[in-house]
Amino acid sequence: MSEWLSREEALERLKVRPQTLYAYVSRGRIGMRPDRADPRRSQYRADDVAALATRRARGRSPSAIAESAIAWGEPSIATAISTVWHGRLVYRGRDAVALCEHATLEETAAVLWARPEPVSFEAQASSQLGRAPAFAQLATLAGQGRPSLGRSAASLCADAARAIGVLASAIGASPGSDPVHRRLARGWSVDDGGAEAIRRALVLLADHELNASTFAARVAASTGASPAACLLAGLATLSGPRHGGASEAVMQLADDAARHGADATIRRWLGHDRPLPGFGHPLYPEGDPRATALLAAIDDTDETLRSLETAAMAATGASANIDFALAVLTRSLGLPRDAPFHLFALGRSVGWAAHVVEQIVSGSIIRPRGRYEGLLP
Known part of the structure; x- marks a missing residue:
């Protein structure tokens, strides 16, 4: 099962401001759900946070970006055919x-x-x-x-x-x-x-x-x-x-x-x-x-x-x-x-x-x- 992080934990791992975290969520780059212990608070998918943190730490040099795309990494080819989106397989x-x-x-x-x-x-x-x-x-x-x-x-x-x-x-x-x-x-x-x-x-x-x-x-x-x-x-x-x-x-x-x-x-x-x-x-x-x-x-x-x-x-x-x-x-x-x-x-x-x-x-x-x-x- 996925691990879920509190807002504070996600911010600490990403080293970003809350506004940036919310922007990642709105763009679908980080999954979010209500905290089951306190629905007034939110939790953030740890796998998504870790992937973003790795990209930020690696930098954006062409060689680093290309290497990261080879194995379960960043998307390398634009396609409109299918994707896996938050655990769901999507066909067009x-x-x-x-x-x-x-x-x-x-x-x-x-x-x-x-x-x-x-x-x-x-x-x-x-x-x-x-x-x-x-x-x-x-x-x-x-x-x-x-x-x-x-x-x-x-x-x-x-x-x-x-x-x-x-x-x-x-x-x-x-x-x-x-x-x-x-x-x-x-x-x-x-x-x-x-x-x-x-x-x-x-x-x-x-x-x-x-x-x-x-x-x-x-x-x-x-x-x-x-x-x-x-x-x-x-x-x-x-x-x-x-x-x-x-x-x-x-x-x-x-x-x-x-x-x-x-x-x-x-x-x-x-x-x-x-x-x-x-x-x-x-x-x-x-x-x-x-x-x-x-x-x-x-x-x-x-x-x-x-x-x-x-x-x-x-x-x-x-x-x-x-x-x-x-x-x-x-x-x-x-x-x-x-x-x-x-x-x-x-x-x-x-x-x-x-x-x-x-x-x-x-x-x-x-x-x-x-x-x-x-x-x-």
């Missing part, structure tokens, strides 16, 4: 959790791509299914694709929709024009209730600011690469264990818990100084709302994972995140073991495409400088 001004209550991935794409109508992700059946065929088929499209420069947003979105359809088919979606969550449910032999949970997961995964895979897709787009090539860059980055591979680690954690018990498993992982996958998130100190929304749609929660969540909360105080929720979805519905990665890739491809178009329209190339620390001639 709309709360993603509220959107997932009713929207399909196709409707969510229309929101993120700023298109007037839902898009379609149709594709032919794939002869081979799985992660490797997904990479291979997307790579084939990338090799055949037209460069993005000078093209209209509508043309870029059409290419992206075709690539996403191919990706959906490669991970198991059946052919047809139905919403992709229903086609995926048919391919995975899941009932209507399971299809609704898959729909919700895809919407919640559609975008998440400038995460690593999205940044990779934008870098590719800034060079004028085809939409399929940009999506391939995002998919390659997503495959890393620190990104889209996190749910696979949760599945391993669940296997250990099934054999040894949840408490013993948590102690073993923490005792070996291994980060606990599936719990906590730097952008959601009070809990990942995506996980809460997805878990609420799963009726038959796996008992092993339920006990694992309780043990993890008791040991670390960290709430379940979206990676844990995807593992619960997979085990509860009996989905293929790599379903978390496939759902992540399919949902997030919609966000990659939105960022690709935005980057192309901006007309700029992403080319940071390195801070050389080696020998000179």
Whole structure:
């Protein structure tokens, strides 16, 4: 949970006047709430205060600002697509959790791509299914694709929709024009209730600011690469264990818990100084709302994972995140073991495409400088 500071504590840490503190609050840079012990007084979010204090202490030199933007730091690229605002995920001004209550991935794409109508992700059946065929088929499209420069947003979105359809088919979606969550449910032999949970997961995964895979897709787009090539860059980055591979680690954690018990498993992982996958998130100190929304749609929660969540909360105080929720979805519905990665890739491809178009329209190339620390001639 977030720590909250009194006004005096916030002023002391920031070394500013009260007027400046109130200005930070009004601009949304510091979260504020009534003091639960005395509603006449206010409290200020410690994480926001600490971030501002660090920036003030670091100064505003170009190198310091650039370095601070690399890891959970200051925003480095202007975007109108999504943000995390005081613990809420926002898609173009709309709360993603509220959107997932009713929207399909196709409707969510229309929101993120700023298109007037839902898009379609149709594709032919794939002869081979799985992660490797997904990479291979997307790579084939990338090799055949037209460069993005000078093209209209509508043309870029059409290419992206075709690539996403191919990706959906490669991970198991059946052919047809139905919403992709229903086609995926048919391919995975899941009932209507399971299809609704898959729909919700895809919407919640559609975008998440400038995460690593999205940044990779934008870098590719800034060079004028085809939409399929940009999506391939995002998919390659997503495959890393620190990104889209996190749910696979949760599945391993669940296997250990099934054999040894949840408490013993948590102690073993923490005792070996291994980060606990599936719990906590730097952008959601009070809990990942995506996980809460997805878990609420799963009726038959796996008992092993339920006990694992309780043990993890008791040991670390960290709430379940979206990676844990995807593992619960997979085990509860009996989905293929790599379903978390496939759902992540399919949902997030919609966000990659939105960022690709935005980057192309901006007309700029992403080319940071390195801070050389080696020998000179």
